Amino acid sequence: MARPRIVIVGASLAGLRCAEAVKAAMPDARVVLAGDEPHRPYNRPPLSKDAMEGLAKGQDAAQPVFDKLLLRSKLGADDIEMRLGCAATGLDEGRVILADGTRLKADWVVAATGLRPRRLPLKGAEGRRHVLRSFEDAQRLSPALRPGARLVVIGGGFIGCEIAATARKLGLQVAIVEPAPQPMLRALGTRVAAAMAALHRANGVRLYAGRSVSAFGPDHVVLDDGDRLEAEVIVEALGSLPNTGWLEGSGADLSDGVLTDGHMLAEGVPNLLAVGDIARFPNPLFDTVPRRIEHWCVPGQTAKRAAETIAALSAGRQPSVCFAPMPSFWSDQYGLRLQSFGAPALADSQTVIEGDLSQIGRAPILVEYARAGRPVAVTGIGAPPAMIARHSARLTKALSETVSA
Amino acid sequence: MKITVDMEACLLHGQCVIAAPEIFSFDDDGGLVWVAAPDEGLRDDAEAAADACPEQAIVIA
Incomplete structure (x- = not known):
C-alpha cells in the first residue's frame, strides 16, 4: 500500500500535536504541516501575560521572548514537511490549495486553522486599535504599553482581563468596557464573575460593565451612553471567529467552526477532520451537543484523537468508540491563579465549597459548578494546586461514571 | 524512562497530576513530586x- 499522505492545515498547537501523533501511530505516513504564520508553532497563552510584559521592555526582548514561546516537539527535522507563511485558500476533491497556488494531494486533511480576533465594525482610531492573537499582534501592541498611558480594553473576557492585569502591572491607566453585566460572565457564572470584577476594581481598573463602544474619537472612545473615555491605546478583545473560509463550499457544516463527530471526522466531507479551536464536537462527559471549546488543552486532546482515527481507518480498523476529554483552563491575573476543570459555562448553580468569594486574592477559594444538581466543574481561585487536583480527581470520577453508565 | 521537571519553569498548573497520577502528585506542602524513573509501561x-x-x-x- 502507498504511504498515506496527511495534510494538516494550521501550524499552531493543534496542528503540531496532530503531526506528532500521526507520525507516532503511522511512522510511514507523509505529513505536511502548512500554516499562514511565518513562525514555527508557538504557544499563545503567555502573549497576554509574561510575554507581553517581556516585549514591553523593548525590541531587544523580542527574540528571547519568542524563543521561550516556541513549542518543543518530538519530531525531528525531516520527519514532516513544514509549509510556513502560506495560508490555505481552498479544499478541492482531496487537494488542499495554498495561497501560492500549490495543490497538496492528501489522503487525509486535518483542519487546524484556529481563530482570528473579532473586530468592532466601527471606523476610526486605526493606528491605536489593537487585537491580540499572534506574536506579531503582541509586538505591535507592546511598545504602546508605556507607564501612565491610558488603555481601554474592549471586551472583558479572559484575554481582555489578562491584558488589563498585565497593563496595570506595567503602570498604565486601564479601563475595561464589557457589554455583559460582569467580566468573564459566560465562562465563570454570576458569583465568581462578580468576585473577579471586584478583584479588577481593587487593582485600579475602571470597569464599565453593561456598556459598549459606539464610536472612536481622535483621542477617546465613546460609550453607548455618550460617556467618553480618553485612550492612547485601545485593545479589542471581543472574542474570536473560526478560520474556516478556506473550507467554504467543501460541504462541511461551518455554522460555527467545523462540525465533527467524536472521531473528529467532519460531517459532510470524506477524509476531512478538524481539531483545536475550530472543531465543534460532542463530549459525552456532559451531553450530546457539539461545541467548540477555546481552551488550551483542547488542541492537544483533539489532535491525538484525530491521529488515532486516521491511523485506525487507514489500517481498516474502527477507531475506539468514546472520546470524552476533560476540559480545563486557567488564567493568571494580578498574580492570582484561576484554574478550572470541567465545563463551568454549562452550570446552572455554583457552590463555594472552600473559602469565601468576598476574600478573593486573600484566601483560597474553591467553587463547584452543577447542572441540574450534577457536578460539571470545579474552579479554584488562588487555591493550592493539591486542593484543586483533589477536587478535579473527584469530578473526573463522577463525570466518567455517568459516561460509562 | 527518565523524567525531569524544570522547576524554574513549572507554575504548578497540576495538569501532569491529572494526566499521569501514577507518576506526578503534590506533597502535603503543595510541592510537585514525581517518580523519576517510572516503569516503561507508563510512557503513554x-x-x-x-x-x-x-x-x-x-x-x-
Missing part, C-alpha cells in the same frame, strides 16, 4: 503529562 501517561504541561516543563528521556 508520561507523554500525555508532558504534552499537557502549559509551561513545557517536563522532559522525558
